[in-house]
Amino acid sequence: MAEADFLGQLQVRTMANLDFPPQYTRAGNTTHNNEVHSIPQDEQFAYGTEMEEKLAPGFRFRAEKLPFIVYRCAYLASLLARHLDAAIGVMITASHNPAQDNGVKLVNFNGDRITRRWEIYADQVINASDADLPKVIRDLEKNFQRSSQSKIASGLIDNAKVVCGIDTRVSGPHLMEAARAGAALFNVKFVDIGVVSTPMLHYIVKSFNEPEFAEATHQGYYQAISDAFRKLYTLTPEPKGSRYQPELIVDCANGVGAPRFRELLELIPKEMLRVEFRNENGELNHGCGADFVKIRQNIPAGFDSEAKEPKCASFDGDADRILYFRAKKGYLYGKAELFDGDRIAVLFAKYLKEQLDIYTASKPRNSLKMGIVQTAYANGSSTRFIREHLKIEPIIAPTGVKRLQRNAAAFDIGVYFETNGHGTIVFSKHFDSVVRRNTDSLPTHLQRLHLFSRVINETVGDAFADLLATEIVLRHFGWSMDDWMQKLYEDTPSISFQASVGDLSIFKTTNAEQTLEEPDGLQKRIDEEVAKYKNARAFARPSGTENIVRVYAEADTLENAHRLGETVTQAVEQADSRHRYLKRFMRFQL
Numbered sequence: 001m002a003e004a005d006f007l008g009q010l011q012v013r014t015m016a017n018l019d020f021p022p023q024y025t026r027a028g029n030t031t032h033n034n035e036v037h038s039i040p041q042d043e044q045f046a047y048g049t050e051m052e053e054k055l056a057p058g059f060r061f062r063a064e065k066l067p068f069i070v071y072r073c074a075y076l077a078s079l080l081a082r083h084l085d086a087a088i089g090v091m092i093t094a095s096h097n098p099a100q101d102n103g104v105k106l107v108n109f110n111g112d113r114i115t116r117r118w119e120i121y122a123d124q125v126i127n128a129s130d131a132d133l134p135k136v137i138r139d140l141e142k143n144f145q146r147s148s149q150s151k152i153a154s155g156l157i158d159n160a161k162v163v164c165g166i167d168t169r170v171s172g173p174h175l176m177e178a179a180r181a182g183a184a185l186f187n188v189k190f191v192d193i194g195v196v197s198t199p200m201l202h203y204i205v206k207s208f209n210e211p212e213f214a215e216a217t218h219q220g221y222y223q224a225i226s227d228a229f230r231k232l233y234t235l236t237p238e239p240k241g242s243r244y245q246p247e248l249i250v251d252c253a254n255g256v257g258a259p260r261f262r263e264l265l266e267l268i269p270k271e272m273l274r275v276e277f278r279n280e281n282g283e284l285n286h287g288c289g290a291d292f293v294k295i296r297q298n299i300p301a302g303f304d305s306e307a308k309e310p311k312c313a314s315f316d317g318d319a320d321r322i323l324y325f326r327a328k329k330g331y332l333y334g335k336a337e338l339f340d341g342d343r344i345a346v347l348f349a350k351y352l353k354e355q356l357d358i359y360t361a362s363k364p365r366n367s368l369k370m371g372i373v374q375t376a377y378a379n380g381s382s383t384r385f386i387r388e389h390l391k392i393e394p395i396i397a398p399t400g401v402k403r404l405q406r407n408a409a410a411f412d413i414g415v416y417f418e419t420n421g422h423g424t425i426v427f428s429k430h431f432d433s434v435v436r437r438n439t440d441s442l443p444t445h446l447q448r449l450h451l452f453s454r455v456i457n458e459t460v461g462d463a464f465a466d467l468l469a470t471e472i473v474l475r476h477f478g479w480s481m482d483d484w485m486q487k488l489y490e491d492t493p494s495i496s497f498q499a500s501v502g503d504l505s506i507f508k509t510t511n512a513e514q515t516l517e518e519p520d521g522l523q524k525r526i527d528e529e530v531a532k533y534k535n536a537r538a539f540a541r542p543s544g545t546e547n548i549v550r551v552y553a554e555a556d557t558l559e560n561a562h563r564l565g566e567t568v569t570q571a572v573e574q575a576d577s578r579h580r581y582l583k584r585f586m587r588f589q590l
C-alpha cells in the first residue's frame with residue numbers, strides 16, 4: 001500500500017467517527033451473563049500509579065467491571081504491537097483472588113511488564129468517557145503514526161499481533177471476545193491461546209518475538225521445558241543412599257494448573273516423575289491454593305491432614321506461584337509445614353553454586369557471577385545460610401517481583417524469590433555466550449547449567465517450571481523432604497500482623513522497607529523492642545496492595561516473635577492515633 005493511501009486510511013479511521021461496539025462502552029458495558037453493568041464516568045481506574053509503580057500492575061476487580069476495560073486494554077496492546085511490530089500479550093486473570101473476580105494485564109514483546117509510559121497510556125484510555133475516547137485514541141496514535149506508517153509502508157507489519165490468554169474463570173471467554181474486538185479496532189492480528197497459566201502467556205509472547213527461543217504454542221512451551229527436564233534428568237544420577245522420592249501430590253487451586261500441567265507431564269515419563277492431582281474442578285482458590293496455604297499455614301482442602309502424604313505442592317489460580325508443604329506432625333487441625341519461596345531459592349542456589357564452582361575452578365578469569373535477591377520477609381535463617389554457607393551476599397529488595405527481578409538482572413545468574421513462592425532465575429547475555437552453546441560438547445557442569453536454565457521459565461515465576469526444577473535438584477542431592485528441611489537451615493520462628501491505620505502515607509520506609517524514616521521516633525521504638533530478644537528482627541511497612549501496615553517479627557521462639565510483633569503493631573497504631581490527634585488539633589488551632 002502506498003504511504004499516502006495508508007495515511008489517508010489511518011486518518012479516516014482515527015477521526016471521531018470510530019465505531020465502538022456498544023457492549024464494550026462504559027454505558028453499555030455488558031457482562032458474561034448478558035447484563036448491562038454501566039460504569040459511571042466518575043469511576044476512575046489505575047493500571048500503575050503516576051508516582052510509584054503498583055506492586056501488581058493491571059486492573060483487577062469483580063468480573064462485571066471488566067468488559068469495557070479489557071476491550072480498551074486490547075486496543076492499547078494492538079497499538080503497542082503495531083508500534084514495535086511485535087507480538088504483545090493480554091492476560092485475563094485474577095490469580096489467587098476469588099472466582100467472581102477477574103483482571104487484565106499487558107505483557108511486553110520480551111515477556112516482561114509494559115513500560116511506565118504505557119501504563120500511563122492505559123490509565124488515559126480506560127478513564128476516558130465514551131464521548132472522549134475517539135479523541136484520546138487519536139491523540140495517542142499521533143505519537144506513533146510515523147513509526148507505524150514507515151513499518152507498514154515497508155511491508156514489515158507482519159509481526160504485529162495481540163496474543164491473549166485466559167484462566168479458568170467463567171467470565172474468561174466473554175472477556176476474550178472483548179479483547180478480540182479491541183484488537184480489531186486497529187486491524188491487528190489476534191491470537192487466542194485459550195486457557196493458559198500466566199507464565200505460559202509470557203513465555204509464548206517471547207517465543208513469537210524470538211522464534212529461536214521456542215515454538216509459540218502450548219506444545220512449544222511444554223516441549224521446550226520437558227526436553228530440558230528429561231536431558232537434565234539423564235545427567236543427574238542419584239547419589240548412593242538417595243532418599244529422593246519421584247512422586248508428589250499437587251494442589252491445583254481448582255485453577256489452570258490442573259489441565260495445563262497434566263499436558264506438560266504427558267511429555268515426562270512416569271519413572272522420572274509421578275504427580276497426583278488434587279483440587280482440579282471445584283471452586284477456584286476456595287480453601288486451597290498457594291496463597292491460602294501460605295497465609296493460613298493450613299493443609300488445603302482435599303488433602304489428608306494426618307501426615308500420610310509426604311510431599312505436596314500448591315499452585316495458585318494462575319500457576320505463577322508455588323509452595324511445597326507437608327502436614328505438620330503432631331497437629332490435629334491440619335497445620336502445614338511450609339517449604340516456601342526462600343527454601344526453594346536456597347535449594348536452587350546451592351545447586352547452581354556447586355556447578356559454578358567447578359566452572360570457576362577451571363576458568364578462574366572468566367567467572368560467572370551469581371546473585372540471590374530476597375525481600376525483607378525472607379526468613380532470617382535463609383539469609384544467614386546464603387551469606388555463611390553459599391558465601392553470597394544476598395540482596396534485599398523492596399516487595400514486588402518486578403523490583404526483585406530488576407536487581408537479579410545485574411548478575412549472570414540472578415535467583416529471585418518472594419517468600420510466598422513467586423520467583424524464578426534470570427540469565428545474562430554473558431551466561432548465554434559461555435553456557436548456552438552446543439550442549440553436547442560442553443563439560444557436564446556447564447551442560448547442567450545450560451539445561452537447568454531451560455527448565456526454568458526466565459520470563460516470570462512459573463509454578464510448573466519451578467516444580468520440575470525443584471524435583472531435579474532434590475534428586476541430584478538425593479534428598480527427601482526431611483533432608484530438604486534439615487540440611488539447609490531451620491526457620492527462625494516468625495509472625496506477621498496487620499495494623500489498621502487512618503493514613504498510610506505517614507509511614508515512610510528506607511533500606512528496602514526495613515527501616516521507618518517517618519513517623520518520627522517510631523523506628524527507635526522498634527529497635528528498642530527488637531533489642532530485648534535473641535536473634536530478633538522486626539519491621540513495619542505500608543502495604544502496596546491493601547490499606548494496612550504490615551508488621552513482621554522474628555525471634556528465637558514463636559512466643560517471643562509473637563510478643564515482639566504485638567508490641568510493634570501497638571507502636572504503629574499509637575503513632576497513627578498520635579498523628580490523627582495532632583492533625584485534628586492543628587485544624588482546631590487554625
Ligand SMILES: CC(=O)N[C@H]1[C@@H](OP(=O)(O)O)O[C@H](CO)[C@@H](O)[C@@H]1O
Nearest residue numbers: 055056400401418420543544545546
Ligand atoms: C507480604 C506479602 O506477601 N506481600 C505481597 C503483597 O504485597 P503488599 O505490599 O505486602 O500488600 O502483594 C504483592 C503483589 O501481589 C506481592 O508481591 C507481595 O509479596
Ligand SMILES: [Mg+2]
Nearest residue numbers: 095316318320
Ligand atoms: Mg498468581
